[in-house]
Amino acid sequence: MADPRFFQRAGPFTLGELASRSGALVADGADPSRLLTDVAAVDVAGPEQITFLDNRKYVDAFRQTRAGACLVDPKLAYLAPAGVNLLLASDPYRAYALVAQAFYPVPVPQARVAEGCVVDPTAVLGTGVQIDPGAVIGARAELGDFCRIGANAVIGPGVVLGSGCIIGAGATLSHCLVGNNVNIYPGARIGQDGFGFAMGPGGHLKVPQLGRVIIEDEVEIGANTTIDRGAGPDTVIGAGSKIDNLVQIGHNVRIGRGCVIVAQAGISGSTRLDDFVAVGGQVGVTGHLHIGMGARLGAQSGVMRDVPAGMTVGGSPATSMTEWLRQNAILAKLARKGGSSKE
Amino acid sequence: MADPRFFQRAGPFTLGELASRSGALVADGADPSRLLTDVAAVDVAGPEQITFLDNRKYVDAFRQTRAGACLVDPKLAYLAPAGVNLLLASDPYRAYALVAQAFYPVPVPQARVAEGCVVDPTAVLGTGVQIDPGAVIGARAELGDFCRIGANAVIGPGVVLGSGCIIGAGATLSHCLVGNNVNIYPGARIGQDGFGFAMGPGGHLKVPQLGRVIIEDEVEIGANTTIDRGAGPDTVIGAGSKIDNLVQIGHNVRIGRGCVIVAQAGISGSTRLDDFVAVGGQVGVTGHLHIGMGARLGAQSGVMRDVPAGMTVGGSPATSMTEWLRQNAILAKLARKGGSSKE
């Protein structure tokens, strides 16, 4: 079970309640009134716990599980040992996410402004807002209902947060408008000047950065990630997009809805990602490009051209994944031959 | 126009004033007394706004612009629609930077130590210094005139800042001496120990890091960038150099004047960059190298050898850009053939 020093567990829940919360179906023979107290991995779960089977690698563990209940794809249900109460779900991992959220809900903010905060008198705070110690809320900032501002975070002048936002400890926001249920992790930097200079031998002249960062609903932004504000147009992060740690988003970038950007990737200025683009870890995308809907950029790839919708790319400079794999194979083959045939 | 929640506009200015501030020439037929209230992009600017044409991609928009005035290269002036008051400049983007700075000047610091700050009684503060809420100024630190220290920033003991420095929210400085008009962005980490260990199977022994970070005038250091102090010699960032977000600068590195280092690049310990070196995004440079004046390191390149002055390199391991492009082309050609000719 999760360490009670850090996690507060809700429940117990009946199998029936968990089915209803997760959209799963109580299997024939399962007892909807069965009480469950926690989630656990399939190999360690006991009779009072619910687990899930998502990956065929764990089928052997599933055959022997002692779990009281298990979320499983209907096609694999026949492998369950006797006595496990099954919940059937076509996407068991997604159903598990909902079950785990039931047992470990995000703590409700405590409506309070803690000791050691500095809240400007012109800031507007919604209902139930929690401001942790040392946070600073600037002039005319607006915090929606039930926002939670972490310790030593800084919300700059004029920044607007929708309702239900969580701002991590030590994060700093300026020049941005944030939607509802946005989760910004510790140390993220939102809204600072973009890297805009008129270069020249007489010195690099700063070009005023006059745009904002717009963050739509349900976005997550990882720890120590940096998102620069626009130079004139805005930098935009579309609804439901998830950005991991240490990512760099340059000025004027537009990220569509439902994109996923893995750690340490960087998107250069004025590039546009359509909806549901997946960007792997440590990817670099140069500026002023257009990445089409649903494209996938393989880890460490260096994208220097537009990528059409749906395409998967790899390598640096990036090319189609098929082409990149072929290049790797050819090069490996040539190296094995020692290139001798060419001498 | 820029969002008034975040930006305060100055002006209006006459065309003549803007010409004089930007070093541009009022074109024949233009009205030097024409009043302008703001900057705007060429496709959206209206009669009270001034725009610029820098990139030939925007020539079509320029032909139809409704802007009241436009900064333009004299060679393209003939394309202007009637009624636009032209300012002629050989580098219109640089002139635009100066015009935009006129309309949107960096706010003058408010001379005050805000609530919730902790300023050591032995710290020395110049005239007109602004210290935002929650900032911490250590013993014997010296802040020059008109410095502005962001909320929850930390200036360590003994740190010296010249005049006109801007330290972003949540940035931390220690063991460093900083020149005039230096801009350090939120979350930057300056002056911590370098990564110096005497490695060994019995444990990695910490080697005391006894140098400093020296930051010369007019430097910018991006959000969440890290610059370690020297191990014995100093780490030095030369005057006018601009460093983007999430960059790593190792101990003893010496960056010359006017260098530009794009986001997520890393320069390993004891490497030396001469003046006006350009380092692309996600570049890695190994330790103890010498990168000559004006060299250009292409995005994501991995530089493992010295680079002569003026050379452009690409790839990992990096080679001359020409060579790298040739390698990419060869590999692509071989992959297209499927390597069949070699079977």
Next chain:
Amino acid sequence: MADPRFFQRAGPFTLGELASRSGALVADGADPSRLLTDVAAVDVAGPEQITFLDNRKYVDAFRQTRAGACLVDPKLAYLAPAGVNLLLASDPYRAYALVAQAFYPVPVPQARVAEGCVVDPTAVLGTGVQIDPGAVIGARAELGDFCRIGANAVIGPGVVLGSGCIIGAGATLSHCLVGNNVNIYPGARIGQDGFGFAMGPGGHLKVPQLGRVIIEDEVEIGANTTIDRGAGPDTVIGAGSKIDNLVQIGHNVRIGRGCVIVAQAGISGSTRLDDFVAVGGQVGVTGHLHIGMGARLGAQSGVMRDVPAGMTVGGSPATSMTEWLRQNAILAKLARKGGSSKE
């Protein structure tokens, strides 16, 4: 000598004392009662200073050194100029580390809770704990003896630190248990949610992250590095491992003992590193891999498969270093030929 604004020097020490602290041997003819006041580099050291010779590149400087004393490999001792008091050590750099630690010891924490801190009344503080201004210590946190918490750092609820830990300015810790003598640099982010989502076209559902970060004794974690807590199992950093700046460690990662991870590397979720693995700068390791004991991952490599113990790899996708070098050589040769033989 080190800038006295930032460093406090101890000593002087006799040659004999320094020999004893560093495990070196006083050479024949050297005077064990000779007093030394500081460390210095071999080319600048004077008669009152002790230096070291570790790298054959500095043999010429060594032949002419004016240092009062020098740590040197016995095999090179014969090159010393007359008058230098030699200390013989098989690993002179390691011996130097101990000598430098004698002159520049880590400052003993001052037992005090500074102004502007917020320490929850339920937190437990050991003997001699120093808490700098603006730090926030959460409910039920436990700080071992002689811990030092930097300005504006945040120690979350329930976090446990062993004795002698140093937490840098602006760092934030949550959901973690930390051993003794751990050094966490400014801006590091420890214990936030991992990047765990059940992806889907209807939105990416957050999967509760129910594990912790376990940091064993003598670990160092660099500035602005991010370490996510486990999803269910814990994220673990083994004893004596040293992690540089801007590194990303994903959820459930297990780092063995004595590992070294250079700046801007990223280790994806659930990957396991055995003891004494060396990870170069900007390396990326994908998830669910196993990297064997003593393996070495070359800078910028992209590791997509398990790496056996002791192996050195390079390239992206990574292969054995030998193979990678051969591939680079082949490609360079083909490019020189212009591929013409294949036409």
